[in-house]
Amino acid sequence: MKKRIIAVLVLALAIVIADRFILALTEKPSVGHFRSAEGRSTYVTAYQDALAAFPPEQSTRVPTSFGDAYLHTWNTAATGIPILLVPGRASGAPMWNELLPHLGTNRPVFAVDAIGDAGLSTQSTPLTSMQDQAAWLAEAISHLGLDEVHVVGHSFGGATAAALAMYHPDLVASLTLLEPVFVLRNLPASAFFWATVASTPLPQSWVDRALAEIGGTTVEEIRERTPVSVMIDAASKAYSAALPTPKVLTDSELERLSMPVYIGIADHKSLAGGAKAAERAQSHLPESTVKVWPNTTHSLPFQVTEKLGNELQEFWRASESSAEQLRR
Template sequence: MSDRPERRTRRRRVLQVLAALVVAWLVVDKAASVAAPEPKVGHWLSREGFESYRAAYDDVMAALPVPTRTHDVATGYGAVRVYEWAAPGDGAEGGLPVVLLPGTRSGAPMWGENLTHWIGRRTVYAMDAVGDAGMSTQSVPFSSFDEQAAWVEQTLAGLGLERAHVVGHSFGGAIAATHALAHPGRVASLTLLEPVMVLHGLPASTYLWSVLLFLPGPQSWKDRALAGIGGVSVEEVRERTPMSVMIDEGSRHYSAVSLTPRTLTDGEWRSLSVPVRVDLAADKSLAGGREAADRARALGLEPVTVWPDTTHSLPMQAAERLGTELEGHWAAHDR
């Protein structure tokens, strides 16, 4: 019997825990900006740490479909690692390509459950973010979160993509929205899966739980805080899987410097000239849940879906249905 359902469950649990790290990063970012206001670049703390992370990263990538090509695209902020899964005939008849922007600490490997639904239908690109753990490198600091749009734009240009459907999860959703606002001509459609901050601030409860992450105390307190933020049990927080090992290695050995996303104004949302789809979690949403959905609908964004029985790990939890729905959404905007 296949162990695929068990592997999916493990991956979903790990990404629920990853939701807690989103909050932790935001809190750390605010504290760091006060203590050290000079912009810095993300970097590995040691060569040994990077090698340890890379071994874990390679373990997770080994479970994904083998990419057709691997690119390291030079940008003004560093080199961006991009994996390409080319459609038959390089997608000449399959519609515009799809670009995937990941959440924090998860990189391209986070899309493992989703890729199988899209590979072979159209060309898909997944990348590691600049300034975060992964195979991308940062050489120039960001002075504001909005500058994240520049490396995305330069990467798409470097890949020769005149237009693409852009999909972002969590921090990747915030980056994708910021990029579409600055460079709408490159974006055929924008899909935001649990995008943090850009529609609605984080729930107050997540900040309360995050206090335990930074107070002196036993690891059991921190595990309980991560469980509370991520909507999982303490046992799930402590579970070890290839993905959780990769995330842990990245958190331990990479010093990430990324500014907090800002909430876009009504005017900015209304000025977007590209089709925008928003998908939000009903439970433990870090994007604002139903309140964010109400705002998105009032702004005229469409479609806006709140998925029942899902958390911030929405892309993995709803992978099968999203696979079909997003393919239809892209096909409707292949122009």
């Protein structure tokens, strides 16, 4: 299963690269939308099938200035500081299925579908900047009545999580960035090349090879089908996203992240910047926890689920303990 989720997220990442490199040259929709009722129906069926692997205890739609955000909740009776999971591009809340069982049970866990992207959230107002991206997420958190959250973002979701921490630090108890794209370094040129191949009407064998190159995986894994891969494939065909393009954080912006920060980087075909990204993070965030995970790719959170879950639980405990000591 873990190998198959890798191929799924490679497809999602190819979508975001193609959006930045190709669709930037064309007119984008002002708000994200499904291209047809039939496409939406196909997507929603796939979404529900994927979510069934680890069904939430509660699902909630909350209003924001940019549309309605749809969130799922687990551990609703827990009393610790909540965890908020922000998905990668075209992935939605079900992408977290494999990691969810390893996040502990003493904190509520929220997973959101991004406004402007495929999912069950709906967009009403254009998102023109990463500050807007942070604003709708902050409004959703506040509408839920949460004072602060441990926010976790993967891939494009890492850029959104970093924007939330930068513009609304009072809401962020800690920040976890897992293979975040467009945060510490730009994507490598090879990723843009292979994303171009993947999004061009070429023979499927070429597209499969391109996706494998992007994700550091095999063509065989790319071709496997799972409920989540079916969902992401449906999203890529049925949904026109309308999202701002993230920019790599400047040194001063990084240094503004005063909350506890955990950064996980892959050691093989990292799209977050690899060892150089880790070095930059450690240089400008000396109090942060930065780890280059061995034998991982961009799909890091789903290759080391148990070990990562245990590390994050310890990171959150330490963060809360430090905050408590400062309040005394």
